Amino acid sequence: MVRVAIIGQGYVASIFAVGLERIKAGELGYYGVPLANELPIKVEDIQIVVSYDVDKTKIGLPLSEIVQRYWKGNVPESLQEIYVRKGVHLRSLRNLPIEATGLEDEMTLKEAVDHLVEEWKKYKVEVFLNVPTTEAFVPFGKLDELEKAIKENNKDRLTATQVYAYAAAQYAKEVGGAAFVNAIPTLIANDPAFVELAKENNLVIFGDDGATGATPLTADILGHLAQRNRHVLDIAQFNIGGNTDFLALTDKERNKSKEYTKSSVVEDILGYDAPHFIKPTGYLEPLGDKKFIAMHIEYISFNGAHDELIITGRINDSPALAGLLVDLARLGKMAVERKAFGTVYEVNAFYMKNPGPREAKNIPRIIAYEKLRQWAGLPPRYL
Amino acid sequence: MVRVAIIGQGYVASIFAVGLERIKAGELGYYGVPLANELPIKVEDIQIVVSYDVDKTKIGLPLSEIVQRYWKGNVPESLQEIYVRKGVHLRSLRNLPIEATGLEDEMTLKEAVDHLVEEWKKYKVEVFLNVPTTEAFVPFGKLDELEKAIKENNKDRLTATQVYAYAAAQYAKEVGGAAFVNAIPTLIANDPAFVELAKENNLVIFGDDGATGATPLTADILGHLAQRNRHVLDIAQFNIGGNTDFLALTDKERNKSKEYTKSSVVEDILGYDAPHFIKPTGYLEPLGDKKFIAMHIEYISFNGAHDELIITGRINDSPALAGLLVDLARLGKMAVERKAFGTVYEVNAFYMKNPGPREAKNIPRIIAYEKLRQWAGLPPRYL
Amino acid sequence: MVRVAIIGQGYVASIFAVGLERIKAGELGYYGVPLANELPIKVEDIQIVVSYDVDKTKIGLPLSEIVQRYWKGNVPESLQEIYVRKGVHLRSLRNLPIEATGLEDEMTLKEAVDHLVEEWKKYKVEVFLNVPTTEAFVPFGKLDELEKAIKENNKDRLTATQVYAYAAAQYAKEVGGAAFVNAIPTLIANDPAFVELAKENNLVIFGDDGATGATPLTADILGHLAQRNRHVLDIAQFNIGGNTDFLALTDKERNKSKEYTKSSVVEDILGYDAPHFIKPTGYLEPLGDKKFIAMHIEYISFNGAHDELIITGRINDSPALAGLLVDLARLGKMAVERKAFGTVYEVNAFYMKNPGPREAKNIPRIIAYEKLRQWAGLPPRYL
Amino acid sequence: MVRVAIIGQGYVASIFAVGLERIKAGELGYYGVPLANELPIKVEDIQIVVSYDVDKTKIGLPLSEIVQRYWKGNVPESLQEIYVRKGVHLRSLRNLPIEATGLEDEMTLKEAVDHLVEEWKKYKVEVFLNVPTTEAFVPFGKLDELEKAIKENNKDRLTATQVYAYAAAQYAKEVGGAAFVNAIPTLIANDPAFVELAKENNLVIFGDDGATGATPLTADILGHLAQRNRHVLDIAQFNIGGNTDFLALTDKERNKSKEYTKSSVVEDILGYDAPHFIKPTGYLEPLGDKKFIAMHIEYISFNGAHDELIITGRINDSPALAGLLVDLARLGKMAVERKAFGTVYEVNAFYMKNPGPREAKNIPRIIAYEKLRQWAGLPPRYL
Ligand SMILES: NC(=O)c1ccc[n+]([C@@H]2O[C@H](COP(=O)([O-])OP(=O)(O)OC[C@H]3O[C@@H](n4cnc5c(N)ncnc54)[C@H](O)[C@@H]3O)[C@@H](O)[C@H]2O)c1
Ligand SMILES: NC(=O)c1ccc[n+]([C@@H]2O[C@H](COP(=O)([O-])OP(=O)(O)OC[C@H]3O[C@@H](n4cnc5c(N)ncnc54)[C@H](O)[C@@H]3O)[C@@H](O)[C@H]2O)c1
Ligand SMILES: NC(=O)c1ccc[n+]([C@@H]2O[C@H](COP(=O)([O-])OP(=O)(O)OC[C@H]3O[C@@H](n4cnc5c(N)ncnc54)[C@H](O)[C@@H]3O)[C@@H](O)[C@H]2O)c1
Numbered sequence A, B, C, D: 001m002v003r004v005a006i007i008g009q010g011y012v013a014s015i016f017a018v019g020l021e022r023i024k025a026g027e028l029g030y031y032g033v034p035l036a037n038e039l040p041i042k043v044e045d046i047q048i049v050v051s052y053d054v055d056k057t058k059i060g061l062p063l064s065e066i067v068q069r070y071w072k073g074n075v076p077e078s079l080q081e082i083y084v085r086k087g088v089h090l091r092s093l094r095n096l097p098i099e100a101t102g103l104e105d106e107m108t109l110k111e112a113v114d115h116l117v118e119e120w121k122k123y124k125v126e127v128f129l130n131v132p133t134t135e136a137f138v139p140f141g142k143l144d145e146l147e148k149a150i151k152e153n154n155k156d157r158l159t160a161t162q163v164y165a166y167a168a169a170q171y172a173k174e175v176g177g178a179a180f181v182n183a184i185p186t187l188i189a190n191d192p193a194f195v196e197l198a199k200e201n202n203l204v205i206f207g208d209d210g211a212t213g214a215t216p217l218t219a220d221i222l223g224h225l226a227q228r229n230r231h232v233l234d235i236a237q238f239n240i241g242g243n244t245d246f247l248a249l250t251d252k253e254r255n256k257s258k259e260y261t262k263s264s265v266v267e268d269i270l271g272y273d274a275p276h277f278i279k280p281t282g283y284l285e286p287l288g289d290k291k292f293i294a295m296h297i298e299y300i301s302f303n304g305a306h307d308e309l310i311i312t313g314r315i316n317d318s319p320a321l322a323g324l325l326v327d328l329a330r331l332g333k334m335a336v337e338r339k340a341f342g343t344v345y346e347v348n349a350f351y352m353k354n355p356g357p358r359e360a361k362n363i364p365r366i367i368a369y370e371k372l373r374q375w376a377g378l379p380p381r382y383l
């Protein structure tokens, strides 16, 4: 059994909840779940116990009602028993057409942290899946600065994810262990402050920013070119989508966060910083969750030959991350059992756009996958 | 030093010759050569000593003249001293607008084999790079059938590549070791008859069919999808090109050879035989050596979501293989030094579309690359 | 009212029937019908009265049952009253995994023609929509040769479409007028024998080969380039699909018919025969009716600049033609009313890949559309 | 003879100059010049007499030196005699890494206008080709407001193009006629103030924003879909390029101008405002003048079928516009001769992204081309 708390009951979390329950009900196979049912902990062992949000129209409702905004098929009955509770917002929904409310409207951040810890004890949470709206943030670097911001109730300095991760550490200390999966761009596994905090408090952190869609594909294609010693001249890549997350990214500050994590892949894999334009570019509402991706790569091959590759695609955004979460919830529990507190590169390298810790590098996902299997105690697949 | 004999002085071999000499002259870096200059044997150590062809307009000429048909830049002077000699043809140029002549017009195949062995002794050949026109062929399977065909001068049963490989084995036996790199689809490393022959005669075989262009890219993209447990619904892939090799493939029999090697990749990597249409489709003369490739892949992601990827590209065909040959020549010599007679999967898995031996499977190239480095005694790159 | 007989109750005809009835039922707008409801004859006036096929599993069944093979939604009730009757086959289903039976198995072709004419009188057919399987055919050129073939019961010389068109002419003569819409590649509107026959017998012919998918798009893109005087260097275009029509085209003879009509567009529009590879290439069953198209065009712009365009798409094959048939049925009746016997270039130029008569040329469809509107008595749209 | 003054001696103007002289020298055909040599005024009759710029490193130099920054081939000797003179800048190069100087640094705008008029009289200019850097601008609407801004030396209100167009009108009045071709997004032909000014002063205006690359292609593809009554669901289109013009567009204000003119095409042609994201997105220096374009269109076809088209391309940006200028220079002179003062829709509709006058609409270019030919007295091509 893995007892999971969701943070941010939006598109990704809703598809995660629906897909998980459909698998349990035997309606679906394990497609989109990288490790399928190979792990000692089974997909069917995952149980969502509670969810958090700050959208006024979601708080207090059961998941069965919320997922209908994102999923037109039959809603699994089991979702009627899981409720959305109030989290902290801290500008999370700024500039979005959504009315927000958060615990910090009624209490200090320190009190909110304590409040959350108490709730989590009641729900016996083992793993947190953090998928709220993309945030504009500033990393901390030093643990004492983070602690100071909490103590001083510094609402301008902290983002919701930073507060959740901090609270998760307090909780882990009290209950002896927990895992926090940060699937959004806010630096947590890449922020030494949080890694130190995690190590000291029996928290496992996975992060940052779930690797779905064009970025891990780029990683593998660049790996492919690098291995042939083809010299990449330039890379243009963009996404256009119509879900709320793309809408949120029209906000310049948030967009910057994404750009940061998406670009690190180029130099990490090629070994040089090929000129690139890699951005989640645009919002086009009718595309919905099925984004349009386009990528153009030019390179030099043997004897100076000039080649080019163009990749386009239509990719469902939320299922891609939701499928990874099915693994991450289980790997989170496994890491706690192994007492692998702090962050785990072997997991991050495959599942995350910006694998922590800070000094860690991106590698082709095809390689990362084998390292992951090894960490998870599974036999190699291709190696 | 690696003393190399070329078989088939066409586009690939000419770009190989020009690029190699330009590297030696300091005009070019190592782009397109996968292992660059990391191997103990240096790129600059490769020396082409002789070349074979059956095109009447090429036999007897120095490479410096021939490469001008394929390369418009300055021709390296060093190519003036390498000459093209007469090989065996055996229907190689059938249906092509080229007049052929071969040793078998004047002698039996057995005599031709002996004749070649004598020439090679004179040139002190260490590695053969086999890049003649794609052949229609039937593999042998059993070594005695191969030996019988040679003995009986069975010109209908044997292809030129089969005769060259047979001759290379005789030569290797006499001189104590040699390597035969089969970069074309004819099954050699995948034909147990030849692998047995090679083991018995101190021959190293690499093969079959150099992995360039869309096929290894497909391998890596399928690996990428498989690792996320995405279920591939269908794959359509085609190439259109304008070089003589594409012209040769308009011949149905030859085309079948290519199709065979290109398709094995799907089941090997996915673990199931996703429906696919993978063919070198068409000849369009003005495209020249820069082929157009297109690939369409549909797959199922988490919660039943339906995604699709489209990849198109313009890729210079011949430089892609020529760059691999720069490695293969050196690895061939290394394998001889290590007495790794027979065939070497670790090399084939990265460089070949249809890696021998027969029972061996395709794996993602990104993985194969690391195995190759290990075999070659190089430190891992991403692993 | 337009009373329509269908010939070939396959994918196209079934989507035509379903879509038409759904429009009548108010379930659908006029999307995909070029002239929407602008014509004096309304979409709702079209009535399918009978259908012909030679597939043993279809003959005798109501359309309501047959369309379920192609359409998963609700089946309009009105289709329960339309039945499939036996046609002539003449090798139409050769090499396909379908058992065929035809009138010619029981009588001579002349008798079959008379038999059909009698049936059609009973159904009071006004327009024939000819959409059977693509045929391998030889055009007649001279009317007396056609008449001779019928008289001599020459089953090897005639195709089913040629017999149907001949019968339609006999029928038109007797009833004073009818229209035959040939939406398949067999040359009818482009065969002077049939045009002469039509003129003499009060028959209107539209044809040949419905212009859907990549071909008319190519026409417009080439028109676009031609108008800027860009010099097209080469064109590669291919389709891969999974419906029975693509399966039929794996038969070499049939494929040739398609190629013929698809290629004429290049020289007609550019004014020179740019090198091209335009073929309905491959069959990949899981693609179903939604084909994958890819097109690559290179051209020279001002001051010798070298540009390229790549177009890919996923296009539902059958609805594209079915939507055109909704117009063609009505235009057919209008042409009969105007006594425009023979063939009508203004209609063909927009709707057909190979617009008859034989000497007529392809023009950009965007232009053809305005000519069509003019012929149909509609105000210009953009002109 | 047509005596041409260039305004903005950048990439477009330099390729125009080189290409024109190469045509005169017989080195090139008329590729990329829509009307080739069909007009009564011949390509060879065009003569560049003077050029204007505000880049300090260009003023005073002969074109032969400047074009070397953009063109690596042989420079036509004739360009040694054409010199670049100082224009007005008015923030034109704001935020760009170029040092600017303009007449307004030394005199009032009114004086600058008079100064230019005097120079133009000396050079006997007949047609102005306006191709300076894209401007951030506010249209005038009312002529008296424009005149007031000039009189009051209002440097914040006016852009350089507005001043040049104003000066051209003064000049035209004095010499009896001239043409001003506005190939940049600043509204001139679409600003009633300028159209009125032009009519009163014997000036012909063509504009606004040369239609090259993805926009006119979109127009034709949308026309193609509209004519089949396919219902467009959404359109995503973006360009990534590496020339100075793309760099200039990273400036938000300027980018807005482009967006404005590029988007009008959708509603004009479809008749409804399909959701779209059409933007010149990004700057990637290594792409140089050869931009990468990508377009994705989804639409509904018959019976509710859902289709999609993806178009990508590599297109040389500057030659595309330069080729149009070869026509526009000649058409400008023709319009003056015909006294077609004000603006000429028939010309604008084909050559301009935002064809003036203000109330005029975009139509498919394939149609516009035929209207243009008619206006120019040429026989129809496809009509
Ligand atoms: N493929 C992918 O979809 C993908 C990949 C990588 C990362 N991500 C990240 O996942 C996150 C979620 O994406 P989504 O598509 O589900 O977005 P979404 O907008 O549909 O859902 C976000 C949800 O979080 C809630 N929320 C916002 N602030 C909150 C807070 N402070 N506390 C609790 N809940 C809060 C919102 O109300 C909303 O319900 C985004 O940050 C995105 O960057 C997604
Ligand atoms: N990327 C690639 O180009 C690539 C990739 C994999 C495999 N290959 C294979 O490489 C081979 C060569 O390709 P290419 O583009 O250079 O073709 P090519 O047609 O330009 O050259 C082939 C040369 O071989 C010669 N030849 C033919 N039969 C011969 C014989 N029996 N003995 C000696 N010479 C003979 C021909 O005369 C010609 O000079 C082809 O078989 C092709 O399948 C190429
Ligand atoms: N976009 C398009 O789908 C498109 C475009 C242009 C032309 N066409 C043409 O339309 C035709 C039909 O396409 P489809 O996708 O419906 O194919 P299909 O295979 O689904 O249907 C053809 C039907 O015709 C029947 N048939 C075969 N021979 C016959 C005969 N002699 N008499 C009566 N019926 C006969 C078959 O049994 C089958 O039911 C093809 O010839 C194709 O070339 C299709």
Ligand SMILES: NC(=O)c1ccc[n+]([C@@H]2O[C@H](COP(=O)([O-])OP(=O)(O)OC[C@H]3O[C@@H](n4cnc5c(N)ncnc54)[C@H](O)[C@@H]3O)[C@@H](O)[C@H]2O)c1
Pocket (backbone or CB within 6 Å): D007, D008, D009, D010, D011, D012, D013, D052, D053, D054, D055, D087, D088, D089, D090, D092, D093, D098, D131, D132, D133, D134, D135, D160, D161, D183, D184, D185, D209, D210, D211, D212, D213, D243, D244, D245, D317, D318, D320, D321
């Ligand atoms: N396909 C195309 O390239 C295309 C299409 C449509 C419109 N345009 C427009 O054409 C213009 C020129 O494009 P380009 O690629 O040549 O750009 P560019 O940056 O290469 O050249 C612009 C030139 O104008 C000069 N300039 C700037 N302000 C000036 C002023 N006030 N007076 C005189 N000269 C001035 C600059 O110094 C530079 O030399 C741009 O406005 C662009 O929007 C280009």
Ligand SMILES: [Mg+2]
Pocket (backbone or CB within 6 Å): A190, A354, A355, A356, A357, A358, A359, A360, A361
């Ligand atoms: Mg990191």
Ligand SMILES: [Mg+2]
Pocket (backbone or CB within 6 Å): B190, B354, B355, B356, B357, B358, B359, B360, B361
């Ligand atoms: Mg094998």
Ligand SMILES: [Mg+2]
Pocket (backbone or CB within 6 Å): C190, C354, C355, C356, C357, C358, C359, C360, C361
């Ligand atoms: Mg014709």
Ligand SMILES: [Mg+2]
Pocket (backbone or CB within 6 Å): D190, D354, D355, D356, D357, D358, D359, D360, D361
């Ligand atoms: Mg306008």
